[in-house]
Amino acid sequence: MIIDDRKYDVIVIGSGAGGGTLAGALSKKGQSVLLLERGTTMALEDQNVADVDLFRKDRYHPRNERWFGPDGDPFAPQTSYARGGNTKIWGAVLERMREKDFSETPLQDGLSPAWPLEYKDLEPYYTRAEQLYCVHGQAGVDPTEPTRSEGYQDAPKPIEPFLEPLRSALQQQGCQPYDIPISWSDDINDPSGDSELFGLQAGDDQRLTIRDNAEVLRLHVNPSGREVRGVEAAVNGDIWLFNGAVVVVAAGAINTPVILLRSSNAHHPKGISNGSDQLGRNLMNLQLTSILQLASERNSGRYGRSLGINDYYWGDKNVSFPLGHIQTAGGVLQDALFAESPPVLSLVTKLIPDFGLERLASRSVAWWAMTEVRPDPHNKVWLQNDQIRINYIHNNREAHDRLVYRWIDTLKAVEADPATKVVLKAPTHARGEAPLSVVGFACGTCRMGDDPSSSVVNRHGQCHEVDNLYIADASVFPSCPSVGPGLTVIALALRLADHLSSP
Numbered sequence: 001m002i003i004d005d006r007k008y009d010v011i012v013i014g015s016g017a018g019g020g021t022l023a024g025a026l027s028k029k030g031q032s033v034l035l036l037e038r039g040t041t042m043a044l045e046d047q048n049v050a051d052v053d054l055f056r057k058d059r060y061h062p063r064n065e066r067w068f069g070p071d072g073d074p075f076a077p078q079t080s081y082a083r084g085g086n087t088k089i090w091g092a093v094l095e096r097m098r099e100k101d102f103s104e105t106p107l108q109d110g111l112s113p114a115w116p117l118e119y120k121d122l123e124p125y126y127t128r129a130e131q132l133y134c135v136h137g138q139a140g141v142d143p144t145e146p147t148r149s150e151g152y153q154d155a156p157k158p159i160e161p162f163l164e165p166l167r168s169a170l171q172q173q174g175c176q177p178y179d180i181p182i183s184w185s186d187d188i189n190d191p192s193g194d195s196e197l198f199g200l201q202a203g204d205d206q207r208l209t210i211r212d213n214a215e216v217l218r219l220h221v222n223p224s225g226r227e228v229r230g231v232e233a234a235v236n237g238d239i240w241l242f243n244g245a246v247v248v249v250a251a252g253a254i255n256t257p258v259i260l261l262r263s264s265n266a267h268h269p270k271g272i273s274n275g276s277d278q279l280g281r282n283l284m285n286l287q288l289t290s291i292l293q294l295a296s297e298r299n300s301g302r303y304g305r306s307l308g309i310n311d312y313y314w315g316d317k318n319v320s321f322p323l324g325h326i327q328t329a330g331g332v333l334q335d336a337l338f339a340e341s342p343p344v345l346s347l348v349t350k351l352i353p354d355f356g357l358e359r360l361a362s363r364s365v366a367w368w369a370m371t372e373v374r375p376d377p378h379n380k381v382w383l384q385n386d387q388i389r390i391n392y393i394h395n396n397r398e399a400h401d402r403l404v405y406r407w408i409d410t411l412k413a414v415e416a417d418p419a420t421k422v423v424l425k426a427p428t429h430a431r432g433e434a435p436l437s438v439v440g441f442a443c444g445t446c447r448m449g450d451d452p453s454s455s456v457v458n459r460h461g462q463c464h465e466v467d468n469l470y471i472a473d474a475s476v477f478p479s480c481p482s483v484g485p486g487l488t489v490i491a492l493a494l495r496l497a498d499h500l501s502s503p
């Protein structure tokens with residue numbers, strides 16, 4: 001083992017939405033930061049995903065990595081181990097959670113629990129997060145939008161021309177579509193923002209040391225068990241031990257609990273900070289269904305996500321429980337989730353050559369229906385013989401089904417309107433649910449709470465049982481909103497940066 005001589009103010013593990021943002025922010029505040037990232041810089045052609053290749057290559061499946069599902073079968077997770085983590089392949093839609101998302105909310109199937117924070121605690125950090133990530137959007141259109149202290153600094157980018165008449169057609173049906181807020185850069189080759197660009201590169205490179213290809217294996221505690229003293233990582237084939245006054249794990253909702261479970265010792269026999277037995281439990285993964293509509297004219301199949309609809313977020317005319325969020329998917333050839341999820345598309349792509357896929361893409365309009373799930377301790381990440389195992393069954397299913405059927409009814413009404421020319425009437429709408437391998441939206445496995453007997457970290461992300469250990473990623477979510485988790489992860493990281501830098 002090689003023991004690093006240097007002692008850093010903070011070691012951050014993982015460079016995704018949480019870790020990349022935190023490492024950059026802390027370095028700018030004058031702290032010496034070591035960032036340990038198991039991946040490396042992603043080649044531009046891999047980031048630039050608008051291609052039929054997206055469907056053919058196992059591009060976003062780490063090589064040689066298999067996790068095991070509830071039935072014990074192995075599967076290849078869709079996750080990005082790279083500088084920037086999953087933000088290198090995300091849709092870059094950065095939405096705030098709604099005020100009510102932070103409080104206890106009855107769902108169709110049980111309760112969505114309250115956070116120890118309120119929306120107003122996070123609002124200033126949402127504003128900073130939007131500014132840091134150059135989020136382009138327009139406030140005041142979506143009726144569910146939470147109160148904002150400032151509008152977006154940048155107006156939405158123009159959407160594909162054929163989507164404008166579709167927006168008007170939806171308005172005719174009483175919907176209130178809005179331009180979904182998206183993180184954009186000025187780079188024409190890779191315009192969508194990510195945490196490498198807006199987190200790490202925005203940091204102070206004199207104070208920020210980045211080690212790629214550094215897979216953290218476990219943490220070592222001091223004799224009292226109250227502090228982490230060593231971070232053990234495999235770096236290019238060697239085992240290293242690093243030392244920091246503060247250690248922050250931001251390896252994502254699956255790998256963060258894995259590192260802590262693997263670090264069990266005499267003081268923490270069930271894993272570090274697992275006195276509550278909640279470490280790895282309460283795994284939540286947004287329910288995601290894609291729905292295809294037939295376009296009457298060709299489109300490029302290569303464009304970003306564009307419109308959002310929250311008219312059913314808190315329910316509809318028939319039910320008073322939340323149903324969720326709808327958004328246009330990116331073009332079928334641009335959206336990494338498609339390559340993975342809708343069985344209908346995967347089947348097509350396996351059976352027919354490029355031309356067929358191009359044609360399918362250019363003649364479709366794709367939508368995502370997204371519904372929250374509630375935390376369930378039986379849904380968990382655990383280790384068996386050091387292999388990652390995922391026990392997971394979606395709950396809140398009826399709410400999601402209702403959202404899907406509600407949306408298909410809306411699409412049918414749009415198609416039946418003689419004024420609408422951009423989409424065709426279809427007897428059925430192909431749809432597909434995201435399978436277990438789509439883990440990008442996972443959260444909840446190290447839940448945040450004031451009570452150490454039922455949570456893993458406190459409201460700042462500090463582990464209950466280890467004073468200098470924090471978590472800064474989607475694993476701390478006590479509940480899972482129906483909008484994407486990205487902006488909330490970034491806002492929490494900025495809040496933690498302030499906390500760790502305060503005297």
Ligand SMILES: Cc1cc2nc3c(=O)[nH]c(=O)nc-3n(C[C@H](O)[C@H](O)[C@H](O)COP(=O)(O)OP(=O)(O)OC[C@H]3O[C@@H](n4cnc5c(N)ncnc54)[C@H](O)[C@@H]3O)c2cc1C
Binds near residue numbers: 014079251484
């Ligand atoms: C295809 C796709 C599309 C998405 N679209 C959106 C969207 O439009 N909007 C939205 O809000 N969310 C979206 N998401 C979800 C979003 O990307 C995640 O919620 C967010 O990235 C979570 O941030 P994180 O910091 O928790 O983890 P991640 O961003 O996953 O980062 C974890 C980091 O830790 C590193 N790591 C893991 N294990 C170790 C280890 N042992 N040692 C060292 N480093 C390690 C990883 O390489 C990675 O860099 C999408 C996800 C995917 C996959």
